Amino acid sequence: MSGASGRINVMQPWFGPEEIAAVSEVIASGWVAQGPKVAQFETEFAHAQQVAHAVATSSCTTVLHLALVVAGVQAGDDVVLPSFSFVATANAPVYVGARPVFADVDPVTGNVTAASVEAVLTDRTRAVIVVDQGGVPVDLDAIRAVTDPRGIVVVEDAACGAGSTYRGRPVGAGAEVTAWSFHPRKIVTTGEGGMLTTSNPEWAARARRLREHAMSVSAADRHASVLAPAEQYLEVGYNYRMTDLQAAVGIVQLGRLPEVVDRRRQIAATYAKQIAELPGLRAVADPAWGTCNFQSFWVEVGEGYPVDRDGLLAHLAAADVSARRGIMAAHRQPAHAAVPHGPLPVTEHLTDSTLILPVFHQMSESEQARVVDALRSAGRGA
Numbered sequence: 179m180s181g182a183s184g185r186i187n188v189m190q191p192w193f194g195p196e197e198i199a200a201v202s203e204v205i206a207s208g209w210v211a212q213g214p215k216v217a218q219f220e221t222e223f224a225h226a227q228q229v230a231h232a233v234a235t236s237s238c239t240t241v242l243h244l245a246l247v248v249a250g251v252q253a254g255d256d257v258v259l260p261s262f263s264f265v266a267t268a269n270a271p272v273y274v275g276a277r278p279v280f281a282d283v284d285p286v287t288g289n290v291t292a293a294s295v296e297a298v299l300t301d302r303t304r305a306v307i308v309v310d311q312g313g314v315p316v317d318l319d320a321i322r323a324v325t326d327p328r329g330i331v332v333v334e335d336a337a338c339g340a341g342s343t344y345r346g347r348p349v350g351a352g353a354e355v356t357a358w359s360f361h362p363r364k365i366v367t368t369g370e371g372g373m374l375t376t377s378n379p380e381w382a383a384r385a386r387r388l389r390e391h392a393m394s395v396s397a398a399d400r401h402a403s404v405l406a407p408a409e410q411y412l413e414v415g416y417n418y419r420m421t422d423l424q425a426a427v428g429i430v431q432l433g434r435l436p437e438v439v440d441r442r443r444q445i446a447a448t449y450a451k452q453i454a455e456l457p458g459l460r461a462v463a464d465p466a467w468g469t470c471n472f473q474s475f476w477v478e479v480g481e482g483y484p485v486d487r488d489g490l491l492a493h494l495a496a497a498d499v500s501a502r503r504g505i506m507a508a509h510r511q512p513a514h515a516a517v518p519h520g521p522l523p524v525t526e527h528l529t530d531s532t533l534i535l536p537v538f539h540q541m542s543e544s545e546q547a548r549v550v551d552a553l554r555s556a557g558r559g560a
């Protein structure tokens with residue numbers, strides 16, 4: 179939809195005939211489960227993200243689980259992470275019997291910092307999950323300067339981060355293990371899907387087995403031989419596999435990533451320029467150490483603006499613009515209400531005062547102008 183009227187969605191995946199052709203080819207091949215397309219997607223993804231190993235799974239949530247398992251996180255351990263994230267980040271430690279320990283975030287980037295992580299470390303901290311929230315690169319080196327000397331593993335949740343950079347490299351390349359999402363709300367999509375990337379060959383091999391019932395021989399390898407070798411189940415594993423149908427889409431989508439990021443950055447630059455003229459609003463921006471893919475273009479609604487965040491959301495909705503509340507805070511959800519935590523003032527402030535504006539590849543200039551007009555008229559109190 180484009181032009182002067184019609185609903186403007188907050189996000190829309192971008193597909194072409196290439197994805198349809200890729201799926202058709204997999205169906206015609208007769209092999210739709212995890213197979214050669216998954217292997218190809220893993221190779222191409224590892225290359226694009228400048229990492230040694232990539233293991234595809236069913237979602238980023240399952241990657242986060244596997245990442246903590248291969249990193250050796252166990253029952254009774256503490257895992258530090260931001261409450262200011264999609265709930266899957268806080269759920270991961272619970273899957274392995276560990277305790278989530280919430281760190282507050284930086285008011286400008288919305289990410290955990292070396293100081294906010296250090297403030298909540300305990301004797302039992304085994305891992306820290308850092309998030310590139312909304313695609314804003316986290317300052318990983320500063321955090322690792324605190325965690326590495328203590329032998330604490332850093333897991334990077336780059337669910338939103340494909341196409342963002344940190345100190346000149348793709349985000350995630352500097353972490354021991356990184357989790358990616360291919361949900362349609364993210365920048366590269368396979369419908370559902372995830373990728374674990376790591377520099378550690380043993381962790382990669384174990385994650386590869388664990389996603390497939392910890393079988394000693396993969397189903398694809400067994401299928402390839404006429405007399406299938408007898409497999410063994412080496413430990414209790416999971417079915418966290420991606421299908422070749424999904425991977426075929428992922429390969430095409432990965433090829434689109436540079437173009438998608440360029441377009442999102444153009445749209446973000448236009449928003450940033452317009453929003454700078456509206457007192458009381460502050461837009462997310464590149465930090466000093468990297469560049470954003472603007473997976474989520476968020477705006478903080480401050481004291482100087484005539485309406486509060488919920489008022490602005492209502493105003494945008496009346497203009498048929500579908501904006502969204504900003505990032506959630508896990509510690510406020512019933513699922514994590516019993517988790518003890520210290521004060522999280524920045525998390526609570528940002529979750530209450532931010533909203534996410536529409537950005538998608540096909541967004542037209544007139545659609546973006548309509549969003550900006552709505553921000554202006556709300557800013558005039560109109």
Ligand SMILES: *Cc1c(COP(=O)(O)O)cnc(C)c1O
Pocket residue numbers: 237238239240263264266267309311335337338358359360361371372
């Ligand atoms: C979307 C998201 C997830 C979960 O990804 P799925 O692929 O849907 O499981 C995890 N962490 C963050 C920060 C996310 O934004």
